[in-house]
Amino acid sequence: MKLYDGGRAPNPRRVRVFLAEKGIEVPLVPVDMGALAHKSDEVTARNPLQRLPILELDDGTVLTETVAICRYFEELYPEPALFGSDALGKARVEMWQRRMEFHLLMPVAQAFRHIHPAMKEWEVPQVAAWGEANKPKAVDFLRLLDEHLADSEFAVGDSLSIADITGMIAIDFMKPARIELPGELANVRRWYAAMKARPSADA
Amino acid sequence: MKLYDGGRAPNPRRVRVFLAEKGIEVPLVPVDMGALAHKSDEVTARNPLQRLPILELDDGTVLTETVAICRYFEELYPEPALFGSDALGKARVEMWQRRMEFHLLMPVAQAFRHIHPAMKEWEVPQVAAWGEANKPKAVDFLRLLDEHLADSEFAVGDSLSIADITGMIAIDFMKPARIELPGELANVRRWYAAMKARPSADA
Numbered sequence: 001m002k003l004y005d006g007g008r009a010p011n012p013r014r015v016r017v018f019l020a021e022k023g024i025e026v027p028l029v030p031v032d033m034g035a036l037a038h039k040s041d042e043v044t045a046r047n048p049l050q051r052l053p054i055l056e057l058d059d060g061t062v063l064t065e066t067v068a069i070c071r072y073f074e075e076l077y078p079e080p081a082l083f084g085s086d087a088l089g090k091a092r093v094e095m096w097q098r099r100m101e102f103h104l105l106m107p108v109a110q111a112f113r114h115i116h117p118a119m120k121e122w123e124v125p126q127v128a129a130w131g132e133a134n135k136p137k138a139v140d141f142l143r144l145l146d147e148h149l150a151d152s153e154f155a156v157g158d159s160l161s162i163a164d165i166t167g168m169i170a171i172d173f174m175k176p177a178r179i180e181l182p183g184e185l186a187n188v189r190r191w192y193a194a195m196k197a198r199p200s201a202d203a
Numbered sequence: 204m205k206l207y208d209g210g211r212a213p214n215p216r217r218v219r220v221f222l223a224e225k226g227i228e229v230p231l232v233p234v235d236m237g238a239l240a241h242k243s244d245e246v247t248a249r250n251p252l253q254r255l256p257i258l259e260l261d262d263g264t265v266l267t268e269t270v271a272i273c274r275y276f277e278e279l280y281p282e283p284a285l286f287g288s289d290a291l292g293k294a295r296v297e298m299w300q301r302r303m304e305f306h307l308l309m310p311v312a313q314a315f316r317h318i319h320p321a322m323k324e325w326e327v328p329q330v331a332a333w334g335e336a337n338k339p340k341a342v343d344f345l346r347l348l349d350e351h352l353a354d355s356e357f358a359v360g361d362s363l364s365i366a367d368i369t370g371m372i373a374i375d376f377m378k379p380a381r382i383e384l385p386g387e388l389a390n391v392r393r394w395y396a397a398m399k400a401r402p403s404a405d406a
């Protein structure tokens with residue numbers, strides 16, 4: 001198998017961090033998104049939505065969507081469980097994973113895509129007012145997350161899950177999106193620092 | 204357990220259709236979203252994000268996020284499998300489920316929330332230009348879906364999955380969002396008609 005990878009972009013990175021936590025190595029095919037290579041024929045033939053990452057299996061089967069690729073590896077290599085263990089645990093990971101996506105990663109991504117000049121060819125049309133409207137959404141969620149993390153080591157209990165990976169990458173993405181992490185969110189800062197200290201954060 | 208339900212809104216309906224396909228009955232607590240009752244203390248105490256549906260277990264444990272609630276029931280009652288069966292099947296369901304969410308349900312919801320006058324108190328600020336930008340996104344995805352459904356009965360092979368439920372509900376939601384389903388998309392129309400003919404569509 002091989003993984004079409006998109007470098008620093010958040011979704012390709014989510015998969016690489018996930019694989020690092022699992023201890024799985026997959027050959028990477030680098031795609032230069034800065035040069036819009038994700039719109040090439042090679043990528044489009046595999047994903048008409050022109051998004052990365054893309055996993056191609058040895059028989060040519062293609063999987064797209066970050067979380068679908070992660071789930072495939074979770075099924076093949078269940079340990080360590082990054083999608084939860086029992087029914088309630090799996091549901092809680094799904095709940096926090098989606099909260100991190102819909103209320104943090106997405107608002108941050110929208111702010112970046114609709115405001116940053118470098119995104120002009122990516123997001124057509126750029127709607128600056130919509131980008132700005134997303135900044136307080138991200139910060140509001142971080143306040144809620146801070147309360148949650150007051151008595152939880154990770155997003156779900158005392159085990160790392162894909163929800164933490166999504167959260168860490170969303171916070172990293174706040175820098176180019178020019179959203180500041182409020183200084184008073186001590187629990188988020190503790191959790192984020194612990195995530196950044198893991199070797200997987202460099203993947 | 205009990206399910207805080209939001210009537211006609213797409214996400215509460217996704218869970219009800221999912222439960223109907225599973226043959227599971229859960230007591231509903233109706234929440235009048237038209238009267239903004241999802242912002243009540245009762246709902247906010249259970250989900251500070253003030254979103255529905257919410258599942259409350261008998262011990263008071265709360266699960267939010269549509270797909271997390273569905274996944275909990277899938278774990279408790281695996282048959283019929285609506286999240287796929289083997290590793291590749293589960294990954295393909297996740298892939299199409301997310302495509303249906305990110306490239307269809309979300310653009311439709313954004314068009315509705317940012318343009319419809321009734322959403323003025325829901326989506327603050329309404330950014331009409333962003334709403335309009337989403338209409339062609341939804342239609343572009345439907346063209347891709349039409350090609351996919353040319354040789355696939357359901358979103359993933361010949362079994363119904365949560366991806367089909369999300370897709371059907373997204374297309375239903377196009378009506379209030381004032382997005383038209385292009386007449387020439389014969390495969391989407393065939394699949395959508397089959398979905399609407401299932402008893403679960405009335406849930």
